[in-house]
Amino acid sequence: MSEFDEKEMQKHEEKYEEKEEKEYGEKDRSDPVDSMVWAATLVWAGLLLLANNLGWLASLQIRATDLPFELPFEPQLWTLFFLGAAALVLIGVVLRVVVPSYRRSIMGNLIWAAVLVGIAIGNWSVIWPFILIAIGISMLLRGVFREKRW
Numbered sequence: 001m002s003e004f005d006e007k008e009m010q011k012h013e014e015k016y017e018e019k020e021e022k023e024y025g026e027k028d029r030s031d032p033v034d035s036m037v038w039a040a041t042l043v044w045a046g047l048l049l050l051a052n053n054l055g056w057l058a059s060l061q062i063r064a065t066d067l068p069f070e071l072p073f074e075p076q077l078w079t080l081f082f083l084g085a086a087a088l089v090l091i092g093v094v095l096r097v098v099v100p101s102y103r104r105s106i107m108g109n110l111i112w113a114a115v116l117v118g119i120a121i122g123n124w125s126v127i128w129p130f131i132l133i134a135i136g137i138s139m140l141l142r143g144v145f146r147e148k149r150w
Helices: 003-029 033-053 056-060 077-098 107-121 124-144
Strands: none
Touching: 033 056, 033 077, 077 107, 107 124
C-alpha cells in the first residue's frame, strides 16, 4: 500500500468518525420520541389520579368474572398506571421502528416495557419469557433494518 493510499484512508476514517459523533449528538437533541413517551406517561398518571380521586375507577369495578378470560392482575390504580406506561413505551418502540429518522436501538425500551408489565402483574415467571422474546425481536429488527456502512 502506498503512502498516498494510507493518508487517504486515514483522512476518510477521521471524517467518518467526526460525522458519526456529530450524528449521535444531533439524534439525541432532535429525538422527541423519549420526551413524548415521558410526557404521555405523566399525563396518563394525572388522568388516573384524577379518575381515582373523583371515584371513577371505583365505579368501573371490573371483575374477572365479568370478562370472558381471566386477568392475571387486579385492575387497581398502580396496576393500570404501570400497564399504561408499558403501552406508551411500546408505542415509542413502534415509532422508532416505523420512522427512519428516529431509528435507534430499541432493546432497552423493550426490556423496560417488560419490567413495567412485570411490576403491574406481579408475576415474574410470566415476564421473564417476554424479556427474552423482546431481546430476540430487537436483535431480529436490528439485523433487518441495519444500515450498511461501507
